[in-house]
Amino acid sequence: DTAVSQTPKYLVTQMGNDKSIKCEQNLGHDTMYWYKQDSKKFLKIMFSYNNKELIINETVPNRFSPKSPDKAHLNLHINSLELGDSAVYFCASSPRLAETYNEQFFGPGTRLTVL
């Protein structure tokens, strides 16, 4: 009965490759997020989707492209991977967007290592 799942858990790849990370939530939530957590452990929002529509797109290189086929899925595709992309990527979901109490539920994370 996993709430928010991500695949793969670990991803090791060469510079210049293209890779995707998948995320699914079975909580019936409207809003989903992608975060990047670097070696300094700072959690940085990358994208937010509400009912399959992009709401937040922080200053992220356009090599990163999120795709939401339905409100239960939010995938992240990364083109031309660079060394600086190495980090842990977390997917999260929350019930709805414009709420004060909007607890976010996190997936287990994907540790991306670019060689």
Place this chain on the structure above:
Amino acid sequence: GQNIDQPTEMTATEGAIVQINCTYQTSGFNGLFWYQQHAGEAPTFLSYNVLDGLEEKGRFSSFLSRSKGYSYLLLKELQMKDSASYLCAVVDSNYQLIWGAGTKLIIKP
């Protein structure tokens, strides 16, 4: 700009009490969350405050003062398993969650 400050690292002894502070300056305020993150794992929800005062939940309590832009997380009867990072996050006027950098708590026997 928006800013959330927490100490980078704290050390405490098993069985003791520790208070982790968080100060914030954000565009509006719609609540404050505390999350716990063990090394190599995802953040998990600990507490939520939107009104001033203390919220108690077992060994953990969270306090909020909106006028001072200040919150703290109080952990009592510390256990080794409490060694983790503790993240403070504020919901701003656009209902976006603004995250602090987290406080790494080290518990010593």
